Amino acid sequence: MEGTIFDIKHFAIHDGPGIRQTVFLKGCPLNCWWCHNPESHDINPEKFIRVNKLDGKEFEKELTVGYNISVDELFKNISGDKIFFEESDGGVTFSGGEPLMQTEFLFEIIKKCKQNGIHTCVDTTGFASEKSIKKIAEVADLFLFDIKLIDNELHQKYTGVPIDEILRNLKWLDENNKNVILRFPVIPEITNTKKNLSEIKSFIKSLKNINQIDLLPYHNISNGKYERFKKFNKMKGVKPSSDDDMLQLKSEFESIGFKVGIGG
Ligand code: SF4
Known part of the structure; x- marks a missing residue:
């Protein structure tokens, strides 16, 4: 069986416990205004015109983002880092895009990792069918689950999809x-x-077992990527939150009994 991925990051330390290999699966049904990986949206390999500048002149180069890979080939790559996983209680994280868009491939690669004692984590938007989430939950060790906006209209406006399915899966x-x-x-x-924070706190307080949240600060490092791939950047000019803002938010979530990390 084959899936489509667009990147593999070795020695990642923000995508779950320990040292990890992060595999980025291609395809995402959302279209978040702040997306750092606009090249991940289409599930198929895509051609882009990349603009490079040299001595004030612009040069265009066509490149393909994404490639197909078999479960066996990907597993071979993942297991090459096994010694680092063992030393650090780490493992592999499947991110994207939205990895649940390739549920069958994701299931097979997680199953193979599990059979070989490798810890697996799925970084998801939660926007998936009930069947998909249940299937992946049979094999995955951990989910990193995004919660962005509770208000359905705002969720639809800023991510392109409704919130109901996401909350149901969570x-x-x-x-x-x-x-x-x-x-x-x-x-x-x-x-x-203020409104969204209050709604998010109220929703997550109602969860019975989940008690950990990571706050991911917005950063604008992908501005250049939007320019290079000639995509429209809706966040141009928006500044990241200050360290003080992040600490203030951390204590707000701690005050409702959550263990809080900054930066994942
Ligand atoms: S869920 Fe992630 S990959 Fe998909 S559009 Fe939003 S930020 Fe981008």
């Missing part, structure tokens, strides 16, 4: 005692508003 994981760490992207004026 509640199911919670009720079935699956390991989940929430991730909250702190986006100035979009997710980091």
Whole structure:
């Protein structure tokens, strides 16, 4: 069986416990205004015109983002880092895009990792069918689950999809005692508003088993990527939150009994 990925990051330390290999699967049904990986959206390998500048002149180069890979080939690559996973209680994280868009491939590669004693983590938006989330929950050790906006209209506006399915899947994981760490992207004026914070806190307080959240500060390092790939950047000019803002948010989530990390 084959899947489509667009990157592999070795020695990642922010995508789950220990030292990890992060595999980025291609395809995402969302279209978040603040997306750092606009080249991940299409599930198929895509051609882009990349613009490079040299001595004030612009040079265009066509490149392909994404490639197909078999479960066996990917596993061979993952297991090459096994010694680092063992030394650090790490493992492999499947991110994207939205990895649940390739549920069958994801299931097979996680199953293979599990059979070989490698810890697996799925970094998800939660926007997937009930069938997909349940299937992956049978094999994955941990979910990193995004929670962005609670208000359905705002969720639809800023991510392109409704929130209901996401909350339903999150509640199911919670009720079935699956390991989940929430991730909250702190986006100035979009997710980091008084109203949204209050709604998110109230929702996550109602969860029975999940008690950990990572706050992911917005950064604008992908501005150049939007220019290079000639994509429209809706966040141009938006400044990241200050360290003081992040610490203030951390203590707000701690005050409702959550263990809070900054930066994942
Ligand atoms: S879920 Fe992630 S990959 Fe998908 S659009 Fe949003 S930020 Fe980008």
